[in-house]
Amino acid sequence: MELALSLGDNTKKQFSFLEMNSKINNPSASSTSTSDKDLGFCMGLDVAFGGHKSLSSSSSPSVEDEKKKPVPRAKLSDGIRVSSPVDPPLQLQLHFPNWLPENSPQGGRTLSGAAMVAEEEEEEEEAVPSMSVSPPDSVTSSFQLDFGIKSYGYERRSNKRDIDDEVERSASRASNEDNDEENGSTRKKLRLSKDQSAFLEDSFKEHSTLNPKQKIALAKQLNLRPRQVEVWFQNRRARTKLKQTEVDCEYLKRCCESLTEENRRLQKEVKELRTLKTSTPFYMQLPATTLTMCPSCERVATSAAQPATSAAHNLGLSTSSLIPVKPRPAKQVS
């Protein structure tokens, strides 16, 4: 059995970044509305939870795809623009997002492909003010803080994750110029600020998954790396699922207890009825030819069962096998 989770209206397609940003700029507006209790969890059974790509429409062009093939891709996602057949191969100047140090040695690096497209899209969009929510002395994420990106020695160097890592390592090297204690052998854990977390929570309420464009835009607004936003959403989905699983387990546990109790009660009743049946004379066990109604509870029973059920009533026992009918004067019915 799979569990369902509803996190609001998935039909909405766009983040309301500006609105959320205004919330960020006005801290008194939100931060209490981001707890899980406000997420509007809904529980259901027999409905698939998530699933691969079930919530995502992201089949967008990747950096490598566009690097390798400047020809257009067949499908687009959520407004991601790719070059048309008449577009020349892209060879654009990379505009580093503001989560990179300004003095990055990578500045001016030239790339082509979807990353460029994405960056261009970013530039084309209205200038969304980037978020600077961390206090100056905060230990939270800002690319100016130390980045201890562990060198994991990836085998493949072609997927997007690796590219992100490469960018991060580049940034880390740049950052290390100002931070001598970083030796690259340990990974530093950066904690997001409350505002950043609240902003991400708001985003998560709208979409539990992000397409690349949304991810980049969100990262830009929060002064985070896209990879951080991606990881945050992954972990957030995992937490949501875990929490929902706990709720479902509690519900099923209660159901099980209730059914166990009901079963126990019915077993007891059957046992009592059998005891009564064996103790009644044979002539009272003849097959029913008429229906009789119990005067006390106004339920109808067959005449064969009636003596036993009446006795059961007299004993104060429940008789779930009786058929409830609308109230009538106690009399025989043919």
Add this chain to the structure above:
DNA sequence: TGTTTTCTTTCAGTTACATCA
């Protein structure tokens, strides 16, 4: 048109670090 390859995205599981009692 069908098959294989390549790549991306997501998830489940895990690790590592920060924080708190």
Add this chain to the structure above:
DNA sequence: GTTGATGTAACTGAAAGAAAA
């Protein structure tokens, strides 16, 4: 100051799907 528990950012490998070859 130390230690264990807890929360969570970050990482890894596998699976699934889409697009290209």
